[in-house]
Amino acid sequence: MARVAVVGGGIAGLTAAWELARAGVQVDLFEATDRLGGVIAPVTLSGVQVDAGAEAFATRVPAVGEFLADLGLEEQIVSPNPAGAWLQLPEFAAPLPATGILGIPGEPGADDVAAILGAQHAARAAEDLRAPMTWTAGQSPSLGEVVAERMGPAVVEKLVAPITSGVHSADPYDLAVSAAHPQLYRAMLAEGSLATAVSRLRAAAPAGSAVQSLWGGMSTLISALEAQLRDLGVNIHLNTGVSEVQVHRNGVRMGVILADSHLRPGRGEVEAEHLIMAVEGPEVEALLGQESASAARHSAQSGVALVTLLVHAPELDSHPRGTGMLVAPSNENIRAKAMTHISAKWAWAAEALEAKLGPGHHLLRLSYGRVNDSPGALGFGSSDRDLITAAIADLPHLTGAPVAGEQIVDRTVVRWQRGLPGGGAAQRGDAEDLKAALAIQGAEGGPQLAAVGSWFAGTGLAQVIPDARAQARELCVRLAEEGSSLDLRCH
Structure with a gap:
């Protein structure tokens, strides 16, 4: 019986497994496909390898940079060409304004903002700096609702929608503010202005680029993680899907499906004391044998x-x-x-x-x-x-x-197909409800069950990695408190 089983070999599962393993916890990791990394993957064209999925991480918080430093990859961190991206509107193309977050301008009166919006709509956006704040902490609005009310619908259409569409694959009116940028709504309420909040968050962000990557692409992160996991003694089971999870008083029993091309497809069972599921919400519910509206709402993505x-x-x-x-x-x-x-x-x-x-x-x-x-x-x-x-x-x-x-x-x-949780209010609510239900299971003395990944933490490595590390550390502390025979070093 493993101390902890991790289901899912994407970046969230790998991060959680690494955090536990370096503390001295015995970990088994199960991945249904023949490789690790999920949406961080390489592709090769005419002998040149580049990223096939996620290519960078946001630097608005230091969490990813700290993780890379802990892995010994700090020297490989690189910044992009500072020329920046452009916006393609129906009428013309123009450089993305320099002072924004998610397209929301920190300086509505700046020339590059007015060049895109036009003088009239730029003036409407600037009204945010003087208008009374009508939103409250108890509300959960979409990004589009907030921006349209504070700065006008033209800002949503011409500045915000191109970014949420390209980065989150979502309409800004379907994207919760908390999913798009966790600190933005709180900062707006504190400052009394959306533009001032954007300016404050940009000023507080680490100096340099808004995004960074690794020399050779983000897939080098997966190679480094896999090597360190194996060195730490993690048992990595590729081509091994988990079909069901049965929770009992002393742990979990999992049905597994072996799909290795070198072996005959077969089924079996494995046991673990605790479980981290690095898969999407509907899959978590299916593994636990639960039926919910969440699966119906999100399965057709x-x-x-x-x-x-x-x-x-x-x-x-x-x-x-x-x-x-x-x-x-x-x-x-x-x-x-x-x-x-x-x-x-x-x-x-x-x-x-x-x-x-x-x-x-x-x-x-x-x-x-x-x-x-x-x-x-x-x-x-x-x-x-x-x-x-x-x-x-x-x-x-x-x-x-x-x-x-x-x-x-x-x-x-x-x-x-995966990695697009949507980030709408319904999806975020389902994620919080499911995490709370899993926490109750552990609080009642049974095995600790946790769920990590973009479906629960939000889109982007800057949200996924720190969440996975935090949940792994929480589980490590519980194991230490239970009097583990191992000398655990929970970081």
Whole structure:
């Protein structure tokens, strides 16, 4: 019997397992697929490896940087090209304003804000600085509701929606403020102004870029974590899905399905004293044999499809659209919701391309699909052919250069069905209710059950990693208090 079982080998599960293992806890980790990392994964085009999913982490809190330092990866942290991203509106394209958070301007009267909104709407946004605060701590509004009331709907449409669509795959009116930025609502109430709150949060953030990554891509984090987990004695079970969990007084009994290509598919049982589930809410409920409205509400979510193109296009050497493009959903002629000019954003990618293929080569990643897409919309469920065709058509609009299909050297399509919890009030409420129910189980003397990951903590490594570490530490403390025979060092 393992002391702790971790179900799910994405970044949340790996982080929790590492936190426990370095404290001296025996951990078994179960991952249903043949690799670790979840949405942090590599993809290779013409011999050049880049990220296939998550490519960076937010630096608004130091949690991820501290984690990387604890792993010994501090020297590999890199910042992106400071040129920044652009916004693509139906009428024109322009650089993203420099003083904002989630597109919300900290200086509504700034020239770059007025250039996008126009003088009239910029003046309306500035009213936030003087208007009385009508929101209260007891409310749970959406991001769109707050911004529209404080600064006007034009700010939502032209500045906020392109970012929430591209980053969270969500409409701002369906995205809870707490999910988009955990500190923003509290700061607004304290300051009496949304713009002032944005300015304060930006000033309090660590100096440097708003996001960072690792040299060689974020997938290097997974390689480092896996190596350290194995060195710490964690038993990693790949191709091993967990089909059910039975909770009893002294622990949990899990049904597992072996799907290793080198073994015959089979079933078995394993036991553990405590359990951390690094999977989405509906899957947690299914493992525990629970039926709820949560599963029905969230099971039909779509996903995103990422089309990465390797092009020979010297006309992009000047990076005409900065490090990428966020597309306003109101654009009818552009199907992508975002584009990242990978080789413009990350110096290591540009160096790898030139070393492998010579000058004039660029990597661009176009993203398709939103949580609330209608059936049949171009996105997760579309064919590779349709997605690549759309990407080729979108490329000249998004790059500002006449890049044609014959300039494509290599291409790939990667789909991510998970990692898009939506962040709406209903989903956040379901997550809190489920976490509370799990906590009651442990408080009543049974095994500790915990749930980690973006479905519970919010989107982004800056929320997922500290939450997973905190829950692992809480479990470590409980084990120490129970008089574990091991010399636990709960950090």
